Amino acid sequence: xxxxxxxxxxxxxxxxxxxxxxxxxxxxxxxxxxxxxxxxxxxxxxxxxxxxxxxxxxxxxxxxxxxxxxxxxxxxxxxxxxxxxxxxxxxxxxxxxxxxxxxxxxxxxxxxxxxxxxxxxxxxxxxxxxxxxxxxxxxxxxxxxxxxxxxxxxxxxxxxxxxxxxxxxxxxxxxxxxxxxxxxxxxxxxxxxxxxxxxxxxxxxxxxxxxxxxxxxxxxxxxxxxxxxxxxxxxxxxxxxxxxxxxxxxxxxxxxxxxxxxxxxxxxxxxxxxxxxxxxxxxxxxxxxxxxxxxxxxxxxxxxxxxxxxxxxxxxxxxxxxxxxxxxxxxxxxxxxxxxxxxxxxxxxxxxxxxxxxxxxxxxxxxxxxxxxxxxxxxxxxxxxxxxxxxxxxxxxxxxxxxxxxxxxxxxxxxxxxxxxxxxxxxxxxxxxxxxxxxxxxxxx
Numbered sequence: 377x378x379x380x381x382x383x384x385x386x387x388x389x390x391x392x393x394x395x396x397x398x399x400x401x402x403x404x405x406x407x408x409x410x411x412x413x414x415x416x417x418x419x420x421x422x423x424x425x426x427x428x429x430x431x432x433x434x435x436x437x438x439x440x441x442x443x444x445x446x447x448x449x450x451x452x453x454x455x456x457x458x459x460x461x462x463x464x465x466x467x468x469x470x471x472x473x474x475x476x477x478x479x480x481x482x483x484x485x486x487x488x489x490x491x492x493x494x495x496x497x498x499x500x501x502x503x504x505x506x507x508x509x510x511x512x513x514x515x516x517x518x519x520x521x522x523x524x525x526x527x528x529x530x531x532x533x534x535x536x537x538x539x540x541x542x543x544x545x546x547x548x549x550x551x552x553x554x555x556x557x558x559x560x561x562x563x564x565x566x567x568x569x570x571x572x573x574x575x576x577x578x579x580x581x582x583x584x585x586x587x588x589x590x591x592x593x594x595x596x597x598x599x600x601x602x603x604x605x606x607x608x609x610x611x612x613x614x615x616x617x618x619x620x621x622x623x624x625x626x627x628x629x630x631x632x633x634x635x636x637x638x639x640x641x642x643x644x645x646x647x648x649x650x651x652x653x654x655x656x657x658x659x660x661x662x663x664x665x666x667x668x669x670x671x672x673x674x675x676x677x678x679x680x681x682x683x684x685x686x687x688x689x690x691x692x693x694x695x696x697x698x699x700x701x702x703x704x705x706x707x708x709x710x711x712x713x714x715x716x717x718x719x720x721x722x723x724x725x726x727x728x729x730x731x732x733x734x735x736x737x738x739x740x741x742x743x744x745x746x747x748x749x750x751x752x753x754x755x756x757x758x759x760x761x762x763x764x765x766x767x768x769x770x771x772x773x774x775x776x777x778x779x780x781x782x783x784x785x786x787x788x789x790x791x792x793x794x795x796x797x798x799x800x801x802x803x804x805x806x807x808x809x810x811x812x813x814x815x816x817x818x819x820x821x
Contacts, residue, residue, distance in 0.1 A: 413500040416628045420505050423624025427512035430617035431458045431519050437610025437668070438523050441718050444602040445798025446527040447808045453522035453531070457538055458515045464542045465511040466490050472547035473510065473555050480558035482548045500628060509624060514550070516621075517573045518542055523718035524581030528591050528795060531803045533788040540778045541580065545771055549576055553763070564763040565739055565746060565756070567636065568625035570680025570732040571767045578725020579771040581716055587779045588788060590715035592795050604664050611668040615644055618675045622682040635743060636682035640675065643694030647674020650698020658706065666702070673701035673723050677731035684735055684744035693734050701727050729764055736760035 435454035439447045461469070468488055475483030487493055493507045518538045525534065552559040553566050566572060591599070601607060622640045626633035651670025652662045677697035678690060685693070705722035716722060736757035739748030747753040782788055794802035801807055 411500075412495075412497045412502055413628070416500045417502055417505050419629040419633070420501055420509050420624055420627060423620035424505070424509045424512050426617045426620025427509070427516060427624070428458070428617075430614050430621065431455070431512075431516055433610045433613025433617055434516070434519055434523075435610070436606050437614060437672075438526065438718055440603040440606030440608075440610060441601040441665070442526050443599060443798070444809055445800050445807075447602065447800065448804055448806050449531060449799040450522070450526045452804065453526070453534055454519040456535065457519040457522065460535055460538055461515040461518050461542050462511055464539055465507075465514050469514060469542055469547045470507050470510065472543065473514075473550040474507075475551075475555075477551065477556040480556075480561060481552070482557075483551050483555055506627070509627075510550070510554075513569060513573060513621075514542055514546055517546055517569075517577050520573070520577035520720060520724055521580045521584065524585045524716045524720040525588060526717045527799060528588055528789055529584075530786060530788060530790055531799075533782050533786045536782050536785060537778060537788075540782065541775065544778060545576065545580070545774045546572075549767065549770065552766075559763050559766070562762065563746070563756070563759050565684055565735050565744070565760065566680045566732065566763070567683035567735075567744070568622045568679045570676075570728045570735070571763055574676045574679060574724040574728030575732065575764065575767050576771045578721045578723075578728055579768050580775040581720035582714070582725060583772050583775040584779060585714055585716045585721075587776065590713075591717065592792065594715045595713070601665060604668075608664060608668050611671050615671055615675065618644070618679075622679060626683060632683050632744070635686070639682055639685060639687060639690035640678055642687050642690040643678035643697070644671050644674040646691050646694030647671055647677065647698040647701075650674075650695040651702045652698070654699045654702040655706065658702075669701070669705070669719070669723060670698040673697040673727045676701075676724055676727035677734070680728070680731045681735040681738065684739040684746065684748075686738075686740055686743060689738035689740075693731060693738070696734070697727050697730055700730050732764050733757070733760050 431454055435451040438454065439451040442450045466489065468485070470490065470493065471485050471487035472483050475486045478484055490504075490507065493503050495502045495504060497503070498506055518541060521541070522534060548557075550572050551557040553564060553572050554560060564571070593599070618640055619637055623633040623637040626636055648667050648670040651666050651673060655666045656662045674694040674697050677693050681689070681693060701723050704726040705719045709716065709719070709722055735748070736759065737749040739746050739751070739753075739756060741747040741751060746756060749757045779788060790799060790802060
């Protein structure tokens with residue numbers, strides 16, 4: 377007869393053996409890939425907050441560059457975009473961008489209303505963490521476009537435009553590159569949004585300012601920035617937030633994120649130097665506005681490359697962006713005569729194109745897993761060019777159609793009288809500087 381002690385020992389050994397099997401066989405009970413990494417999740421939550429702060433930085437950056445009778449309207453466009461596009465993203469935008477692909481062009485409707493977007497693990501993150509990080513990118517992209525339209529577009533028209541553009545342009549384009557769409561399958565390299573964010577916003581800005589027409593008096597009277605310290609503060613907040621924008625796009629607190637952080641700083645610094653040198657040579661004086669603009673140019677150009685290139689490549693990319701974007705803004709824009717109020721196309725459109733293409737040259741296999749032209753992979757440059765051209769064509773056509781549709785619902789341009797008064801008072805009933813100091817030192821209303 378078997379003793380009770382022997383039976384107990386057999387049971388303990390069976391339990392131990394079963395436990396060992398459960399923790400060692402992939403996909404059973406304790407699989408590591410099904411868990412949320414607390415470090416990565418916290419990192420992306422912080423990065424999301426930093427990208428959100430970029431929208432406020434953009435409001436200050438843009439607000440300082442416009443006449444004082446348009447500053448509130450300009451800042452309002454960015455601030456309210458953060459709210460409106462957040463709603464779009466929850467209701468349908470995220471699903472169109474990251475739902476199961478439909479023929480490589482748009483996502484399915486499986487995540488409508490953030491259905492199924494909760495605390496469950498998704499590649500080491502809570503699903504909702506990833507969704508919110510991507511939400512901030514969508515908000516910033518639409519806000520960037522507003523800089524080309526300031527001082528002359530109706531606020532209501534811009535809100536309608538933002539809703540339609542985020543739905544029809546941004547979400548599908550995001551899906552093409554990051555959501556399992558055809559450009560991603562083709563092998564395009566766009567680490568943090570050179571095409572999805574910057575080329576798209578730049579092209580939308582160019583099309584919009586052509587449809588709207590120039591500001592009243594453009595080219596006939598000076599339209600200088602009203603508050604350059606505000607612009608520099610905004611540029612500084614953008615620079616700070618961009619570390620979350622680029623490093624966070626690694627979606628993990630790992631070496632790739634660290635590399636993206638490093639090259640972001642290098643390229644931005646060199647963007648400033650490139651722009652300042654170019655304008656110093658052409659105009660004989662370096663300017664604060666030029667330095668701030670060069671910083672944004674450097675940030676834009678390194679965005680698609682941040683996870684694929686090293687520090688020496690970042691020097692070339694950043695310095696080149698400062699020079700190229702200066703030429704686009706100070707020379708080409710003047711010759712062509714279009715009124716892109718705050719040079720969204722010249723910096724984001726041109727800088728994003730430069731960054732997207734040069735990524736195909738400098739991409740290093742040891743950093744991002746894909747070789748570029750300099751490592752013998754000429755095909756990658758071709759893939760980058762296909763992505764750039766397809767983005768430009770799609771965004772240009774779609775933006776033109778959206779603006780025409782909006783103009784049927786609400787006239788997109790303010791009246792001449794409103795433009796004379798200033799859009800702050802005409803559209804919002806507010807004045808940023810209602811109390812002015814006279815030469816005698818007294819205040820007047």
